Amino acid sequence: MALVSASIPNLINGVSQQPPSLRLKTQAELQENGFSTVVDGLKKRPSSEHIKTLSNVPTNIDSGFIHTIRRDENEFYILVITNNVLKVYDKNGLEQTVTESPTGAISYLSGLTDPSKELTATTIADFTFIVNKNKVVAKDTTNKSPQRPEEALFYVRQGDYKTGYIKTLNLRSTEYSNYEFSPKERNYSIYRHLALKVQEAMGYSQTNKWIMDQIVDIEAVEVCNKIVSVYKSLTAS
Numbered sequence: 001m002a003l004v005s006a007s008i009p010n011l012i013n014g015v016s017q018q019p020p021s022l023r024l025k026t027q028a029e030l031q032e033n034g035f036s037t038v039v040d041g042l043k044k045r046p047s048s049e050h051i052k053t054l055s056n057v058p059t060n061i062d063s064g065f066i067h068t069i070r071r072d073e074n075e076f077y078i079l080v081i082t083n084n085v086l087k088v089y090d091k092n093g094l095e096q097t098v099t100e101s102p103t104g105a106i107s108y109l110s111g112l113t114d115p116s117k118e119l120t121a122t123t124i125a126d127f128t129f130i131v132n133k134n135k136v137v138a139k140d141t142t143n144k145s146p147q148r149p150e151e152a153l154f155y156v157r158q159g160d161y162k163t164g165y166i167k168t169l170n171l172r173s174t175e176y177s178n179y180e181f182s183p184k185e186r187n188y189s190i191y192r193h194l195a196l197k198v199q200e201a202m203g204y205s206q207t208n209k210w211i212m213d214q215i216v217d218i219e220a221v222e223v224c225n226k227i228v229s230v231y232k233s234l235t236a237s
Contacts (some may be wrong), residue, residue: 011042052093058082065115067130069123079128081119083112107191108132172197183228 008025014036016023021030029155042179047166058064071087077096078089086106088096090110111134119132179189195215202208216233 012036012038046106048170051091052094054089056087058085058087063114065119065121067121067123067128071126081109081112081122083115084110108135140173144228181224187219187224188216189202190224191216194220194223 001229002060006022006025010026011028011031011034013024013026015029015031016027023148028034031042034044036042040221058080061080063082065081067079068076074091076091078109079202080087080089082190084106086098088098090096094142099210109115109119109130109132109193112132120133121128175193179187181187181190192212195212198215198219199211201209202211226231
């Protein structure tokens with residue numbers, strides 16, 4: 001097989017398991033002790049820093065579940081879980097006090113043989129949710145009062161809002177084309193038609209009786225003046 005020669009701009013996209021013909025030129029098949037970044041390109045992996053030897057570490061820590069809780073750049077914690085044991089350390093390696101509430105809640109973590117594979121966790125704001133994959137999901141059988149009303153969640157994957165808008169625009173254009181329009185006179189026929197459509201949209205209740213007068217005397221006049229202004233700017237030579 002003949003050698004293939006090509007230029008590689010950088011290796012910022014890390015490792016790819018795809019065949020060479022499919023992966024990007026900026027991806028590698030194997031990368032050891034390397035760190036790819038868009039800013040700095042491919043550079044040597046930063047070394048680790050020994051901070052502190054943790055105290056009271058569970059004996060079976062090798063199979064323990066470890067999760068990082070980062071609140072900001074200056075405050076973060078390490079969560080360590082083994083069978084029925086939960087410990088938290090701060091960024092300096094100091095063990096923190098863990099309060100069990102309600103009593104017996106820690107039993108949710110019992111019966112673990114390999115916590116690193118049987119547990120998963122995610123942190124959202126100040127709350128960390130832990131899931132024991134060995135536990136069967138069950139509903140709370142206690143009565144909740146007051147009872148919540150019936151609810152539903154709807155997901156609209158796609159909405160065709162444009163069709164209705166264009167249809168209405170074409171319909172209104174046809175309606176207004178039946179009226180005469182003068183840029184120098186009051187076009188009351190157009191004013192009344194616009195007021196009628198606004199009235200139909202807002203309803204004919206007692207509190208909406210002002211709509212017709214408001215549209216005819218003020219709003220429609222301003223709309224027509226604006227249309228005249230736009231038309232003159234478009235047709236000006």
